[in-house]
Amino acid sequence: xxxxxxxxxxxxxxxxxxxxxxxxxxxxxxxxxxxxxxxxxxxxxxxxxxxxxxxxxxxxxxxxxxxxxxxxxxxxxxxxxxxxxxxxxxxxxxxxxxxxxxxxxxxxxxxxxxxxxxxxxxxxxxxxxxxxxxxxxxxxxxxxxxxxxxxxxxxxxxxxxxxxxxxxxxxxxxxxxxxxxxxxxxxxxxxxxxxxxxxxxxxxxxxxxxxxxxxxxxxxxxxxxxxxxxxxxxxxxxxxxxxxxxxxxxxxxxxxxxxxxxxxxxxxxxxxxxxxxxxxxxxxxxxxxxxxxxxxxxxxxxxxxxxxxxxxxxxxxxxxxxxxxxxxxxxxxxxxxxxxxxxxxxxxxxxxxxx
Amino acid sequence: xxxxxxxxxxxxxxxxxxxxxxxxxxxxxxxxxxxxxxxxxxxxxxxxxxxxxxxxxxxxxxxxxxxxxxxxxxxxxxxxxxxxxxxxxxxxxxxxxxxxxxxxxxxxxxxxxxxxxxxxxxxxxxxxxxxxxxxxxxxxxxxxxxxxxxxxxxxxxxxxxxxxxxxxxxxxxxxxxxxxxxxxxxxxxxxxxxxxxxxxxxxxxxxxxxxxxxxxxxxxxxxxxxxxxxxxxxxxxxxxxxxxxxxxxxxxxxxxxxxxxxxxxxxxxxxxxxxxxxxxxxxxxxxxxxxxxxxxxxxxxxxxxxxxxxxxxxxxxxxxxxxxxxxxxxxxxxxxxxxxxxxxxxxxxxxxxxx
Ligand SMILES: CC(C)[C@H](C(=O)O)[C@@H](O)C(=O)O
Ligand SMILES: CC(C)[C@H](C(=O)O)[C@@H](O)C(=O)O
Numbered sequence: 001x002x003x004x005x006x007x008x009x010x011x012x013x014x015x016x017x018x019x020x021x022x023x024x025x026x027x028x029x030x031x032x033x034x035x036x037x038x039x040x041x042x043x044x045x046x047x048x049x050x051x052x053x054x055x056x057x058x059x060x061x062x063x064x065x066x067x068x069x070x071x072x073x074x075x076x077x078x079x080x081x082x083x084x085x086x087x088x089x090x091x092x093x094x095x096x097x098x099x100x101x102x103x104x105x106x107x108x109x110x111x112x113x114x115x116x117x118x119x120x121x122x123x124x125x126x127x128x129x130x131x132x133x134x135x136x137x138x139x140x141x142x143x144x145x146x147x148x149x150x151x152x153x154x155x156x157x158x159x160x161x162x163x164x165x166x167x168x169x170x171x172x173x174x175x176x177x178x179x180x181x182x183x184x185x186x187x188x189x190x191x192x193x194x195x196x197x198x199x200x201x202x203x204x205x206x207x208x209x210x211x212x213x214x215x216x217x218x219x220x221x222x223x224x225x226x227x228x229x230x231x232x233x234x235x236x237x238x239x240x241x242x243x244x245x246x247x248x249x250x251x252x253x254x255x256x257x258x259x260x261x262x263x264x265x266x267x268x269x270x271x272x273x274x275x276x277x278x279x280x281x282x283x284x285x286x287x288x289x290x291x292x293x294x295x296x297x298x299x300x301x302x303x304x305x306x307x308x309x310x311x312x313x314x315x316x317x318x319x320x321x322x323x324x325x326x327x328x329x330x331x332x333x334x335x336x337x338x339x340x341x342x343x344x345x346x347x348x349x350x351x352x353x354x355x
Numbered sequence: 356x357x358x359x360x361x362x363x364x365x366x367x368x369x370x371x372x373x374x375x376x377x378x379x380x381x382x383x384x385x386x387x388x389x390x391x392x393x394x395x396x397x398x399x400x401x402x403x404x405x406x407x408x409x410x411x412x413x414x415x416x417x418x419x420x421x422x423x424x425x426x427x428x429x430x431x432x433x434x435x436x437x438x439x440x441x442x443x444x445x446x447x448x449x450x451x452x453x454x455x456x457x458x459x460x461x462x463x464x465x466x467x468x469x470x471x472x473x474x475x476x477x478x479x480x481x482x483x484x485x486x487x488x489x490x491x492x493x494x495x496x497x498x499x500x501x502x503x504x505x506x507x508x509x510x511x512x513x514x515x516x517x518x519x520x521x522x523x524x525x526x527x528x529x530x531x532x533x534x535x536x537x538x539x540x541x542x543x544x545x546x547x548x549x550x551x552x553x554x555x556x557x558x559x560x561x562x563x564x565x566x567x568x569x570x571x572x573x574x575x576x577x578x579x580x581x582x583x584x585x586x587x588x589x590x591x592x593x594x595x596x597x598x599x600x601x602x603x604x605x606x607x608x609x610x611x612x613x614x615x616x617x618x619x620x621x622x623x624x625x626x627x628x629x630x631x632x633x634x635x636x637x638x639x640x641x642x643x644x645x646x647x648x649x650x651x652x653x654x655x656x657x658x659x660x661x662x663x664x665x666x667x668x669x670x671x672x673x674x675x676x677x678x679x680x681x682x683x684x685x686x687x688x689x690x691x692x693x694x695x696x697x698x699x700x701x702x703x704x705x706x707x708x709x710x
Contacts, residue, residue, distance in 0.1 A: 091547040120585045122477040139494075139515070144551035150558070154519040156551040160494070164509040190599070192446040196499035196511040203505070223606035230475045230585060230610050244545070248603060251578035255585050 002035040005310060008068040008275065013046040013090075014284025015294035015342075016074025022296035022346025023072060023303045026322070029350040030307070030315050041068065046284070047078030047090050056093035062101055070306055071098070071277035074299065075284035092142065099135050102274035104267035105166065106173050107133035107243075108305070109250040109281065111233075116328040117258040121230060127257050129236035130181070132174040133246025135267055137166040138197075140243040162197045162242070167204045173270055174240035175208050178215045184237035185209075185217050188225045188245055201242070226252060254281055261294070262327075264301035266309060276309055278302040292341035297323055300349055322352035357390040360665060363423040363630065368401040368445075369639025370649035370697075371429025377651035377701025378427060378658045381677070384705040385662070385670050396423065401639070402433030402445050411448035417456055425661055426453070426632035429654065430639035447497065454490050457629035459622035460521065461528050462488035462598075463660070464605040464636065466588075471683040472613040476585060482612050484591035485536070487529040488601025490622055492521040493552075495598040517552045517597070522559045528625055529595035530563050533570045539592035540564075540572050543580045543600055556597070581607060609636055616649070617682075619656035621664060631664055633657040647696035652678055655704055677707035 009024065011017035027038060043065060050056050065071060076094050078085045099107070113119055113127035143159040178185040187205045191198030202219065209217045220228065222245045228235055229252050241249060254263035263281035280298030288294060301323055307316035326349050330337055337345060364379065366372035382393060398420060405411050420426060431449050433440045454462070468474055468482035498514040533540040542560045546553030557574065564572045575583065577600045583590055584607050596604060609618035618636035635653030643649060656678055662671035681704050685692055692700060 089547065089550060092550065096548070118477075120477060121475055122473075123475070139513075140548055142550075144549065146551045146555065148519075149555075152519050152523075154555055156517045156555040158494075158515040158517075158549045158552045160513040160515070162511045162513075164503075164507050168507075190602075192444065193451070193495055193599075193602075194499065194513045195444060195447065195497075196501045197513045200501065200509055200511040223602050226581065226603055226607040227610040227615070230607065231614075244548075247545075247548075247578050248581055252581040252585065252607070255582040259586075260582070 002037060004037045004039055005070060006068040007038045007040045008043055008065045008071045009040050010043045010045050010071060010073040010076075012074040012076040012284060013048055013078055014075055014286040014289040016046070016076065016284055018290070018292065018294050018342045019280060019296040019299035020072065020074040022342060022349075023299035025346045026300045026319060026350045026353060027303045030318050030353040032354070034315060036310070036312050036315065045094055046076040047082075047085055050088050050090065051078070051084055056088055056090060057097050062097070065098070066102060066274060068275050070275050070310065072302065072306060073277055073279040075280065075282060077284045079286045096140060096142075098277060099267050102267075102277065103269045104135045104274075104277060105170055106266070106268040106270060107135040107246060108266040108268055109133060109246070109253070110264065110305075111250070111253040111257050113257040114262070114324055114327045116330060117262070119256055119258060121233075121256050124256060125232070125234040127233045129233070129239060129253070130177060131239045131241065131246055131250050131253060132170060132177060133241060133250060134166065134170045134243050136243075137162055138243035160194070160197055160242075160244070162200050164200065164204065167201055168208070171204050171208050171240055174238050175212045175215055178238040179212060182237040183215050185215050186225075186236060186239050187217070187219045188222050188239055188241040188249065189219075190222050190245075191219070192221065197242070205240070222248070225249060229253060229256060250281060260298065262297050262301070264298050264305055266302070266305040268309065278306040278309070292343060294342050295337060296342050296346050297327070297349075300346070318353050322349045325352055357392060359392045359394055360425060361423040362393045362395045363398055363420045363426045364395050365398045365400050365426060365428040365431075367429040367431040367639060368403055368433055369430055369641040369644040371401070371431065371639055373645070373647065373649050373697045374635060374651040374654035375427065375429040377697060377704075378654035380701045380705045381655045381674060381708060382658045385673050385708040387709070389667075389670060391665070391667050391670065400449055401431040402437075402440055405443050405445065406433070406439055411443055411445060412452050417452070420453070421457060421629060423630050425630050425665065427657065427661060428632055428634040430635065430637060432639045434641045451495060451497075453632060454622050457622075457632065458624045459490045459629075459632060460525055461621070461623040461625060462490040462601060463621040463623055464488060464601070464608070465619065465660075466605070466608040466612050468612040469617070469679055469682040471685060472617070474611055474613060476588075476611055479611060480587070480589040482588045484588070484594060484608070485532060486594045486596065486601055486605050486608060487525060487532060488596060488605060489521065489525045489598050491598075492517055493598035515549070515552055515597075515599075517555050519555065519559065522556055523563070526559050526563050526595055529593050530567045530570055533593040534567060537592040538570050540570050541580075541591060541594050542572070542574045543577050543594055543596040543604065544574075545577050545600075546574070547576065552597070560595070577603070580604060584608060584611060605636060615653065617652050617656070619653050619660055621657070621660040623664065633661040633664070647698060649697050650692060651697050651701050652682070652704075655701070673708050677704045680707055
């Protein structure tokens, strides 16, 4: 009854290849001797590839990636301000293009303050929630435009597009998550200002809530949500929100739980029509690239999300436990561990999962 | 050489009237015997007025308010979910209508961690920055719409409108502020995703920066900015950003500096074509209204911003110093002071300014 998963691996730019090497190391260690095997195809994509070939993501790249069962991605993006990248938008053309083309409508971002990890908050309390960020709509759709560009009469618009279809499916997913957790769901939006989009979100949450009487539902404006994230994060179990608010809240959530060096994410297509993609929340950090300074923990925790997505819960838990033990041994050091290299951290976690 | 200022006072709903009573008390105390006098007109506006008359803000209200030299506002908004308010949007119809009609293109929100005040951050460091939030454009313009509302085929859009005219004037104001402060300006946007709006903001900041070589300029994506607000707020001096990002960042900024009970703001029309409006950042907090539990400090600090705007710098500083002394006497109690009523805090600060 063994199973082989076709995994597309996109190490990307900057620290991406370094953290992905460790994530793959841990994946290999935890699956060794199990009935789950991974056949990996590496894709060289990102700023470096663009500089070499002029391509960001071709139709052939996309088709090849889409033919896999799942994707593991490191980080993409070159040096900010690099003039050779001025003509490309790696984020939109690669990362967002994958999320949109592969219909990753759930961007799942768990936040946990692991034992032994320092938070910038004086009294963080229990931090254990998950943000279900919509991934294919909102202000991210790319429906912007400008007229009279570069003149004093320029007008630049951005359109946030929200559909009942798109909102309902992600809201349903969030309610399912809440049902399996502490049964609390918080909708975050800005209904008092963005009345059309906010109204749609609010009505759909209310409607789906009626089917889930066991889940307690509340609502926060996005501005107020940032206050509670730093004063009372324990109030959150599942947050459901739009693409842009989710982007903002999950960086803040990562910060209060020890930094983006520990934050994992899944870009999920729940129905499985397209491969889901797992990636650390952090970027390519070109300033520390190639120096073995990056913490691979977020990439390794993304492997745990991948395993859980594939139904290999026991393997996922072994990775999470190995990470928890490794972090506990760091004692209050937050996400930076200056005493070990990227690969030493990967080795330590790989050794723990193999035990 | 005495001067009389016509001040429109809008106490509003909930705790608004309580905090405005104290703000006016301090204003009277600090101006007593000075060459600056205030003639106050009270306007009953807000949820209560709407429930009584069905009006949110009539053309006559607006014209009468616009005829004043400045505005002091408490807070507006009824009980969340009050069914009698379902047909009205007090925030859009009153607060935002004032900001837009009176061309308050600068929403000025200083953030200071006062001595003796507890921050939720373990090591806040020096917190002393000001957010210059654009006030008349962006996703706040109200250019949204929906089709097939209430059906499974609903599409709800929101349009963020950004103009070179609107961005340039607020960016210029922010550079002037930076020039008078620590000479550092941070643009916050999301240029990698909102490429049209973000591109406009970035180009204008770069252009105005060339006229201000003494100001150091940097850029942060809005998600990254939330991280730095909790890990290194000392890096900020002046933040310039759009209407929605400014809304989000200033609530977070208030939270890290002791809570929205202390956060003041000015909605400013710098050219003086329309009266500027000063208000605490907090809302009407209907749950504690009428109980003398609200902290009037944010409203009192808004009076200091009003005085500074009118050129009465010495009086503004007296108010700020009185607040600083009052807060220092609270010793680590954050923004809630359960030992004193709203009016006792107002009395104490009024006594200090009169000294
Ligand atoms: C790189 C960028 C386009 C991306 C986003 O905004 O979604 C990142 O910030 C994230 O959160 O994954
Ligand atoms: C009440 C609301 C419309 C307002 C805003 O979003 O601007 C408030 O949050 C603020 O920051 O003053």
